[in-house]
Each structure stands twice: as C-alpha cells, then as structure tokens.
Amino acid sequence: xxxxxxxxxxxxxxxxxxxxxxxxxxxxxxxxxxxxxxxxxxxxxxxxxxxxxxxxxxxxxxxxxxxxxxxxxxxxxxxxxxxxxxxxxxxxxxxxxxxxxxxxxxxxxxxxxxxxxxxxxxxxxxxxxxxxxxxxxxxxxxxxxxxxxxxxxxxxxxxxxxxxxxxxxxxxxxxxxxxxxxxxxxxxxxxxxxxxxxxxxxxxxxxxxxxxxxxxxxxxxxxxxxxxxxxxxxxxxxxxxxxxxxxxxxxxxxxxxxxxxxxxxxxxxxxxxxxxxxxxxxxxxxxxxxxxxxxxxxxxxxxxxxxxxxxxxxxxxxxxxxxxxxxxxxxxxx
Amino acid sequence: xxxxxxxxxxxxxxxxxxxxxxxxxxxxxxxxxxxxxxxxxxxxxxxxxxxxxxxxxxxxxxxxxxxxxxxxxxxxxxxxxxxxxxxxxxxxxxxxxxxxxxxxxxxxxxxxxxxxxxxxxxxxxxxxxxxxxxxxxxxxxxxxxxxxxxxxxxxxxxxxxxxxxxxxxxxxxxxxxxxxxxxxxxxxxxxxxxxxxxxxxxxxxxxxxxxxxxxxxxxxxxxxx
Numbered sequence: 001x002x003x004x005x006x007x008x009x010x011x012x013x014x015x016x017x018x019x020x021x022x023x024x025x026x027x028x029x030x031x032x033x034x035x036x037x038x039x040x041x042x043x044x045x046x047x048x049x050x051x052x053x054x055x056x057x058x059x060x061x062x063x064x065x066x067x068x069x070x071x072x073x074x075x076x077x078x079x080x081x082x083x084x085x086x087x088x089x090x091x092x093x094x095x096x097x098x099x100x101x102x103x104x105x106x107x108x109x110x111x112x113x114x115x116x117x118x119x120x121x122x123x124x125x126x127x128x129x130x131x132x133x134x135x136x137x138x139x140x141x142x143x144x145x146x147x148x149x150x151x152x153x154x155x156x157x158x159x160x161x162x163x164x165x166x167x168x169x170x171x172x173x174x175x176x177x178x179x180x181x182x183x184x185x186x187x188x189x190x191x192x193x194x195x196x197x198x199x200x201x202x203x204x205x206x207x208x209x210x211x212x213x214x215x216x217x218x219x220x221x222x223x224x225x226x227x228x229x230x231x232x233x234x235x236x237x238x239x240x241x242x243x244x245x246x247x248x249x250x251x252x253x254x255x256x257x258x259x260x261x262x263x264x265x266x267x268x269x270x271x272x273x274x275x276x277x278x279x280x281x282x283x284x285x286x287x288x289x290x291x292x293x294x295x296x297x298x299x300x301x302x303x304x305x306x307x308x309x310x311x312x313x314x315x316x317x318x319x320x321x322x323x324x325x326x327x328x329x330x331x332x333x334x
Numbered sequence: 335x336x337x338x339x340x341x342x343x344x345x346x347x348x349x350x351x352x353x354x355x356x357x358x359x360x361x362x363x364x365x366x367x368x369x370x371x372x373x374x375x376x377x378x379x380x381x382x383x384x385x386x387x388x389x390x391x392x393x394x395x396x397x398x399x400x401x402x403x404x405x406x407x408x409x410x411x412x413x414x415x416x417x418x419x420x421x422x423x424x425x426x427x428x429x430x431x432x433x434x435x436x437x438x439x440x441x442x443x444x445x446x447x448x449x450x451x452x453x454x455x456x457x458x459x460x461x462x463x464x465x466x467x468x469x470x471x472x473x474x475x476x477x478x479x480x481x482x483x484x485x486x487x488x489x490x491x492x493x494x495x496x497x498x499x500x501x502x503x504x505x506x507x508x509x510x511x512x513x514x515x516x517x518x519x520x521x522x523x524x525x526x527x528x529x530x531x532x533x534x535x536x537x538x539x540x541x542x543x544x545x546x547x548x549x550x551x552x553x554x555x556x557x558x559x
Contacts, residue, residue: 175389176389177389177399177445188392189391189397190388190389190390190392190397191390192388192389192390200392201392203392204392204393205394206390206391206392206393209390252387252402254382254385254404254439254541255541255542255543257386257387257388259387259389259399278496279496280437280439280455280539282387282402282453284387284399284400284441284444284448286446286448308446308447308448309444309448310448310449311444311448311450311451312451312453313451313452313453313454314455314492315439315453315454315455315492317455317491317492317493317495317496318495318496319495319496322495324495325493
C-alpha cells in the first residue's frame with residue numbers, strides 16, 4: 001500500500017494549514033487520490049485508537065484516557081451515524097508518527113502558542129482512505145479533567161470531542177460568534193458546533209456536547225442504513241449575478257430549533273446541506289467573519305466575505321429521502 | 335355600464351327572495367332524511383409561537399442569533415357535507431374540505447442586522463371527518479343548531495415534497511335558513527347553512543406538535559331529500 005503523510009494541523013485555537021480542498025458540507029475534507037477527488041473518511045466502521053502513556057500536571061494518563069473515551073462515546077452515541085471507536089490500549093508511542101497506530105497524547109509544543117490540539121492524518125494516496133490519524137494535545141497549555149471544569153484550565157473532554165471530529169473526517173463549522181481581543185486572537189461569544197475552530201475559554205465545559213451541526217456532519221460521513229428518512233437542501237449563492245465562494249449557509253429548523261450549516265464550495269457558488277430531518281427550514285446566509293477564513297479553506301482560495309447577512313424569503317422544505325431542489329440566494333455587498 | 339349591471343343583479347335578487355317567500359313553509363327541522371350541503375368557509379390564523387435561533391455561550395446559556403414567529407395563515411376553504419337524520423333532530427354527518435393556507439415564519443432581531451423577512455410556504459390542506467348536528471326543535475324557517483365532530487388532517491408542503499398529518503376537532507353552532515320546505519316532495523327542502531366554529535388542530539404542520547385553535551365561519555347551500 002502506498003502511503004502519504006499529509007501534514008495537517010487542524011487546530012482548536014488557530015488553524016495553520018489545511019490538507020486539501022474541502023469537498024462537501026459541514027465541512028468535510030476532500031483529498032485527491034488516484035486522480036479524483038474523494039471525501040476523507042475511514043473505510044471501516046470501527047476505528048481503533050491508542051493513548052500515549054504520558055501525563056501532564058493535574059492529568060494522569062488514566063485521567064486523559066477516561067476523558068477522551070467519554071468524547072469518543074459522545075460521537076459513537078449519534079444514532080444516525082455508524083462509526084464506532086475502540087480503545088486499543090496505552091502505548092509508549094507519541095502522536096504524529098507514521099507507525100500504523102492512531103495515537104492520542106500530549107506533546108510539548110510551545111512554538112504553537114495558539115494551538116491547543118491538532119489532528120493529522122495518514123492517507124492512502126491510491127484510494128484517499130484514512131489509514132491513521134493522531135491527535136496531540138499541547139502540554140504547554142494547562143489542562144483539566146475536572147467534572148465541572150477548572151476555571152484556570154482547558155477542558156480535555158471538550159477539546160478531544162472537537163479533535164475526534166477531525167479524526168473522523170470533519171472539518172470546521174462556522175456556527176459560532178467571536179469578538180476580537182485587544183491583544184490579538186478571538187474570544188468565542190457563543191458557538192453551536194463542537195467543530196467551530198476556536199475553543200471556548202478556560203473553565204468552560206460547554207464544548208462537551210455535540211450539536212445538530214456536528215451530528216449532521218458525522219451522519220453524512222457514516223450514515224446508518226436509514227438514509228431514506230433524511231433529506232438535503234441544495235442551492236446557489238450569488239452577488240450581483242456572480243457566484244460567491246465560501247458563503248456560510250445555515251438551515252434553521254423551526255420545529256427543533258436546531259441549526260446546521262454548510263458552505264458554498266465551488267466556482268458556481270453551490271452548496272449542499274445533507275442529513276437533515278424532513279421539514280421546513282429558514283435559510284440564512286452570512287460571510288465567514290467570526291474566524292479566519294483559512295480556518296475553513298485553503299489560504300489560496302478566494303473567499304468572499306464582502307456581503308451582508310441575509311435570510312431567504314421562502315421556507316425551504318427538506319423532503320424525506322430527497323433534495324429540496326436548487327434554492328437561489330442573492331446577496332448584496334456590504 | 336357597471337351601474338346598470340349592478341341594478342340588474344339587485345333586481346334579480348329581489349325577485350328570487352320574493353319567490354322564496356312565496357314557496358317557503360314553516361317546517362319541522364327534521365323533515366328530510368338526507369341532508370347535503372356545499373359551500374365555502376374561512377378559517378382563521380393559527381399561531382405557532384415564537385422561537386429563537388440560539389448558540390451556546392461558554393457558560394452554557396443561550397445566545398440569540400435571531401428570533402422567529404410562526405403561524406399558519408388564514409385561508410378560504412371549500413367543502414361539502416352529507417348528513418343522515420338518525421333520530422328526531424339529530425343528524426350524523428360526514429364532511430370534507432380543501433384549502434391552501436400559507437405557512438409563515440417571520441425573522442427579526444438578527445445579531446448581524448440581517449433584514450427580517452417573512453418566509454412563506456403554500457400548504458395544501460385536506461380535512462376529512464365526521465360529526466353530529468343537533469337542531470333545536472322549531473317550526474320556523476330559521477333552524478338553529480349546535481354541531482361538533484372531528485377527523486383526519488392532511489397537509490402537503492410546497493410542491494408536495496412532504497406530507498404532515500394530524501387530527502382536527504371542531505365544535506360550534508349556526509343556523510339553517512330554509513328557502514323551500516316541501517315534506518311531500520323528493521327534494522324536501524333547500525336553504526343556506528351558516529356555521530361558526532372553533533377548530534382545534536392537532537399535529538400537522540404545527541412546529542410544536544401541539545394543539546392550536548382557529549375560528550372558522552362557513553356558508554353553504556343545503557338541500558334535503
């Protein structure tokens with residue numbers, strides 16, 4: 001088997017690079033393999049992982065393993081997703097090595113002063129399938145496994161939940177609000193996706209719960225057999241008649257009050273939001289202005305953030321087992 | 335031209351009423367075993383309430399992105415009813431109606447100042463059910479009644495992409511005004527029926543799955559056999 005290590009730092013606090021162009025919603029990752037674009041995902045339903053036998057102040061290896069196990073269990077508990085995870089034991093291996101083990105553990109990376117944790121991949125370059133994925137937690141930050149959080153430390157379970165989303169193939173969601181800090185960086189005001197690229201501040205445990213956007217994303221990657229009960233919305237965003245790349249489109253469910261978002265991801269300004277429960281939706285489109293655009297897309301992509309947030313003036317119906325039909329959304333410059 | 339047409343229509347109406355006056359007889363409300371009526375109704379707005387689209391703050395409280403208020407708009411309905419007198423002045427009925435109310439969600443208070451909109455969707459609504467009507471005993475042409483019933487609600491979303499079902503219950507009252515009453519003829523009576531009802535909808539397109547009440551008024555042409 002031909003393997004290619006893809007150097008990817010998909011970080012919670014800041015994103016340094018993206019491995020490839022995103023392909024579809026939530027975001028999922030797309031990789032080019034065998035001359036074609038494929039969605040990055042595990043080929044098998046059960047993913048085995050190991051935990052490094054290392055500890056940091058306040059967190060033993062056993063504490064760490066228990067916290068990440070809870071995070072894995074949260075993803076595994078999504079009833080519409082078929083992926084499962086299995087703890088393969090402690091290891092002396094460390095994350096970031098092409099050793100055939102998917103390893104989670106601490107590494108001291110003071111050089112990455114805004115990166116709490118990161119996930120990388122080993123990908124079969126022939127098929128595009130995931131072969132291995134490691135997650136490192138930056139031990140230059142203070143960590144906690146306290147049940148109610150520690151006001152001076154980051155919560156391992158919350159950050160693990162985000163990174164396991166990456167490990168499973170999910171990219172970042174834009175369902176979050178931030179404000180710029182005087183000293184640089186952004187402070188999260190609120191988020192409605194574990195996969196939002198910026199972490200809650202120290203002490204918060206709000207990131208321990210998967211949201212509708214995360215659930216739709218993992219369901220889209222690893223659907224259970226009951227796909228006929230779910231549907232999708234697709235459409236196109238334009239500004240002055242020109243397609244918009246990188247617009248964030250959010251579907252609000254007036255029944256459950258849940259929100260699921262996606263992006264326009266091609267030169268035609270098209271988007272698709274899949275794995276939605278049937279029913280009407282309010283659509284809202286907004287520019288990506290609550291995180292750096294390279295948190296979502298390759299820096300070379302020309303993401304358009306010069307337009308006003310807008311609602312679609314009709315309810316869009318998600319049919320059972322089908323698609324809404326193209327929804328045309330016209331936005332105006334700021 | 336318009337004025338002369340109006341005058342002609344008015345004359346015709348007066349002439350028709352005069353004919354009714356001449357032929358109508360005070361009638362026992364129970365005359366005729368089969369009662370058929372068809373006509374139009376108006377059904378009022380059902381509020382589905384307000385809801386916020388919210389995100390979660392670091393302290394697990396809600397942060398509002400925008401607000402919504404939802405309703406199923408008022409609409410005309412067209413329907414028919416068939417009744418069978420089963421005892422005295424009690425009539426057991428089956429009824430069906432069709433209408434196209436509009437589902438509306440109005441957005442406001444957007445965190446990024448997006449202009450609020452009222453997003454709409456046409457709904458095709460079918461109601462098929464039954465009930466009973468009891469006429470107050472009277473010998474007049476005006477027959478007051480009370481009525482109640484319920485049935486099956488079927489609501490189709492835009493372009494029939496999705497179907498929601500539920501139930502409805504209705505109760506109210508009204509009057510039948512008889513134009514003609516000839517107990518010894520095959521067509522025993524003709525008249526108009528005016529209803530005022532409260533209709534309780536359960537499920538269907540309602541966002542909360544709960545019950546919602548809407549007022550309804552109806553007018554129909556009635557014949558008795």
